[in-house]
Amino acid sequence: MTHADPYAFSVEALRSRRTTKWHKFDPDVLPAWVADMDFGVAPPVLEALQKLIDAEEFGYSDRGGALEAAFVRRMLRRFGWETHAADVHPIGDLVQASFAAVTAFSEPGDGVVLQLPSYPPFQDAITGTGRRIVANPMRRDGKGWRLDLGAFDANPDPKAKVLIFCHPQNPTGRAFTEAELAEVAAFAVRHDLVVVSDEIHADILYDGRRHRPLASMGPEIAARTLTITSATKGYNIPALRTAAIHFGSPALRQRFFARLPAKLLGFPSVMGIDATVAAWDAGDPWFAETLARLEANRDYLARAIPEALPGAVFLPPEATYLAWIDCAALDLGMPAQQFFLERARVGLNAGETFGSGYDACVRLNFATTPAILQEIVGRMADAVRQR
Amino acid sequence: MTHADPYAFSVEALRSRRTTKWHKFDPDVLPAWVADMDFGVAPPVLEALQKLIDAEEFGYSDRGGALEAAFVRRMLRRFGWETHAADVHPIGDLVQASFAAVTAFSEPGDGVVLQLPSYPPFQDAITGTGRRIVANPMRRDGKGWRLDLGAFDANPDPKAKVLIFCHPQNPTGRAFTEAELAEVAAFAVRHDLVVVSDEIHADILYDGRRHRPLASMGPEIAARTLTITSATKGYNIPALRTAAIHFGSPALRQRFFARLPAKLLGFPSVMGIDATVAAWDAGDPWFAETLARLEANRDYLARAIPEALPGAVFLPPEATYLAWIDCAALDLGMPAQQFFLERARVGLNAGETFGSGYDACVRLNFATTPAILQEIVGRMADAVRQR
Numbered sequence: 001m002t003h004a005d006p007y008a009f010s011v012e013a014l015r016s017r018r019t020t021k022w023h024k025f026d027p028d029v030l031p032a033w034v035a036d037m038d039f040g041v042a043p044p045v046l047e048a049l050q051k052l053i054d055a056e057e058f059g060y061s062d063r064g065g066a067l068e069a070a071f072v073r074r075m076l077r078r079f080g081w082e083t084h085a086a087d088v089h090p091i092g093d094l095v096q097a098s099f100a101a102v103t104a105f106s107e108p109g110d111g112v113v114l115q116l117p118s119y120p121p122f123q124d125a126i127t128g129t130g131r132r133i134v135a136n137p138m139r140r141d142g143k144g145w146r147l148d149l150g151a152f153d154a155n156p157d158p159k160a161k162v163l164i165f166c167h168p169q170n171p172t173g174r175a176f177t178e179a180e181l182a183e184v185a186a187f188a189v190r191h192d193l194v195v196v197s198d199e200i201h202a203d204i205l206y207d208g209r210r211h212r213p214l215a216s217m218g219p220e221i222a223a224r225t226l227t228i229t230s231a232t233k234g235y236n237i238p239a240l241r242t243a244a245i246h247f248g249s250p251a252l253r254q255r256f257f258a259r260l261p262a263k264l265l266g267f268p269s270v271m272g273i274d275a276t277v278a279a280w281d282a283g284d285p286w287f288a289e290t291l292a293r294l295e296a297n298r299d300y301l302a303r304a305i306p307e308a309l310p311g312a313v314f315l316p317p318e319a320t321y322l323a324w325i326d327c328a329a330l331d332l333g334m335p336a337q338q339f340f341l342e343r344a345r346v347g348l349n350a351g352e353t354f355g356s357g358y359d360a361c362v363r364l365n366f367a368t369t370p371a372i373l374q375e376i377v378g379r380m381a382d383a384v385r386q387r
Numbered sequence: 388m389t390h391a392d393p394y395a396f397s398v399e400a401l402r403s404r405r406t407t408k409w410h411k412f413d414p415d416v417l418p419a420w421v422a423d424m425d426f427g428v429a430p431p432v433l434e435a436l437q438k439l440i441d442a443e444e445f446g447y448s449d450r451g452g453a454l455e456a457a458f459v460r461r462m463l464r465r466f467g468w469e470t471h472a473a474d475v476h477p478i479g480d481l482v483q484a485s486f487a488a489v490t491a492f493s494e495p496g497d498g499v500v501l502q503l504p505s506y507p508p509f510q511d512a513i514t515g516t517g518r519r520i521v522a523n524p525m526r527r528d529g530k531g532w533r534l535d536l537g538a539f540d541a542n543p544d545p546k547a548k549v550l551i552f553c554h555p556q557n558p559t560g561r562a563f564t565e566a567e568l569a570e571v572a573a574f575a576v577r578h579d580l581v582v583v584s585d586e587i588h589a590d591i592l593y594d595g596r597r598h599r600p601l602a603s604m605g606p607e608i609a610a611r612t613l614t615i616t617s618a619t620k621g622y623n624i625p626a627l628r629t630a631a632i633h634f635g636s637p638a639l640r641q642r643f644f645a646r647l648p649a650k651l652l653g654f655p656s657v658m659g660i661d662a663t664v665a666a667w668d669a670g671d672p673w674f675a676e677t678l679a680r681l682e683a684n685r686d687y688l689a690r691a692i693p694e695a696l697p698g699a700v701f702l703p704p705e706a707t708y709l710a711w712i713d714c715a716a717l718d719l720g721m722p723a724q725q726f727f728l729e730r731a732r733v734g735l736n737a738g739e740t741f742g743s744g745y746d747a748c749v750r751l752n753f754a755t756t757p758a759i760l761q762e763i764v765g766r767m768a769d770a771v772r773q774r
Contacts, residue, residue, distance in 0.1 A: 040443035056427035092653030239657035266479030
């Protein structure tokens with residue numbers, strides 16, 4: 001069959017998709033929240049899935065380690081990171097992986113260090129397993145968001161066992177530098193923390209940046225790091241629920257599975273595995289095109305937001321298709337997400353779900369068409385003007 | 388596209404599928420082991436999956452409880468069992484569900500009652516979580532396989548907390564009668580056991596039988612029963628890894644999730660959910676045709692096995708597409724699975740993986756074409772004749 005231009009879906013076409021993004025809010029609201037893209041998917045992914053349908057091939061298969069092998073090829077080719085298939089374990093999604101890692105490497109009552117603002121499910125992975133969030137807020141200086149590891153050093157929590165590190169960072173869009181990663185590595189060693197490094201946005205870096213996996217910073221940090229990643233963000237296939245955990249040492253893997261039997265965690269579907277392998281092995285051309293469009297959208301926001309929302313603080317992201325916008329200076333009179341939902345009919349992520357104290361912030365997903373993005377910014381600008 | 392006759396795949400076409408079934412053994416071996424079917428899948432399933440590909444629709448979605456609602460409709464229409472969507476929880480597969488249930492309702496060192504012979508992963512779910520198998524072997528009388536609950540009554544294990552009950556039973560193919568289910572229910576209450584009732588083969592009953600869910604036997608047994616099921620067996624879609632847990636009471640559900648956060652267990656893919664809903668809601672015509680073919684195969688085996696394997700004990704199953712064949716009287720000189728693999732080039736499941744003492748038994752999956760099934764039986768007969 002012929003597919004429409006996968007970068008030019010209309011609002012009507014997008015709303016006809018049965019996705020959560022397009023059906024959470026009323027029909028007159030333009031959604032720009034949950035992190036999937038209003039685009040299509042890579043042709044090799046469609047071909048891999050079509051092949052299964054054409055052969056009516058839905059019997060048992062673990063694909064004999066195909067996902068693990070594709071992970072190893074991908075990490076080496078894209079990031080220069082040498083890994084081994086035996087250290088890779090397939091899992092459904094990164095939220096599941098973070099729940100599993102917190103469960104495996106800490107006890108109820110222990111602390112888990114988490115930079116704020118933070119992707120909300122990581123907070124759930126801590127509180128939902130009876131652990132405590134040890135909040136480590138990032139600081140914003142004139143140039144951007146900075147880690148503030150010294151704040152924990154000055155006031156360490158002796159029962160902190162795990163650091164959930166998000167790199168590139170969601171929602172601030174920071175792609176941490178090698179110097180910063182070296183600091184994180186030393187910090188984790190110094191405080192004897194197991195690190196869960198969420199690198200799901202590793203593909204989506206702008207301005208020619210290349211992602212540097214935390215675990216590639218050296219054997220000492222690798223030995224205590226679980227890298228969790230997936231093709232779902234870069235290749236727009238979260239529905240397929242396929243991800244991978246990389247254990248930075250066999251001992252770490254052993255500790256994990258001593259606490260959690262692998263079969264308790266399930267296994268991705270064959271469709272998810274085949275799609276992921278196709279994306280990682282053959283999806284580069286599609287992704288390059290997609291990244292260019294995302295970067296153009298980011299550049300548009302960098303120009304448009306200061307004019308549309310005068311006084312708001314928006315630091316254009318180095319990575320991810322997420323814009324974190326601080327509207328505190330706009331005096332909206334209510335949480336920013338609520339304001340834009342009610343007055344602009346734009347559905348954003350609420351800042352307060354990323355940590356307390358962020359209710360003046362919103363997260364805007366800009367992985368959409370230029371036409372929709374301009375309409376979103378226009379509506380927000382009008383609402384702010386008319387407040 | 389046009390699909391081939393989904394009941395007449397050739398050996399070559401089946402081997403071109405990348406399934407575990409067709410690639411575990413050497414190419415000259417005919418496989419008849421792992422429980423999926425050498426058939427296609429229901430047209431509504433293919434249509435549901437094709438729709439996702441055509442729309443390139445792979446964004447986040449939990450389908451808003453569609454699986455749970457389809458479960459409720461299915462159980463009522465097919466088994467006359469009234470359930471509520473709020474008691475249903477989607478999960479990846481039944482092995483995961485059994486690991487989760489054992490983890491949630493017992494402690495390491497506790498006992499889990501299990502009828503033997505047993506589907507091997509249920510043994511894993513007990514030993515892999517540090518629990519003890521409390522073996523409760525079934526007895527074979529002249530008419531068939533019987534439960535032997537009295538053996539446990541006579542020698543109860545005070546630390547037994549859970550019963551894993553398989554109904555219809557894999558591998559014996561028993562579909563338990565209402566009288567037997569009433570005995571199981573009373574047994575579970577008497578010994579205060581939580582019951583994990585695997586009813587994944589509930590669709591595949593022969594001779595006009597209708598499945599009776601254990602939890603439908605009354606509120607007392609329901610309140611302690613997790614029914615685990617899936618469309619994967621009846622509709623030949625195990626690759627999609629989608630199943631459901633039904634909790635027979637809100638209290639049971641609450642106890643489960645107090646031990647295991649839902650997000651630790653992950654969530655099925657959208658493809659799995661859409662395929663399952665399509666199978667359960669619109670797959671009856673395809674399934675009726677499939678069941679007729681399975682029943683014809685079973686009838687063929689009932690005639691052919693006594694002649695092919697004189698002395699072997701084969702009680703034609705009332706349910707499932709699995710034949711459990713006891714070859715003890717054949718004096719094969721080695722485990723039966725090994726004999727038929729080496730001498731007949733037929734790949735069966737080894738009896739000894741279903742419990743110790745069953746090495747003279749094999750499990751034969753007869754969900755294949757008549758031509759392949761006849762070839763399998765012919766090879767087995769030749770090997771036995773020539774031993």
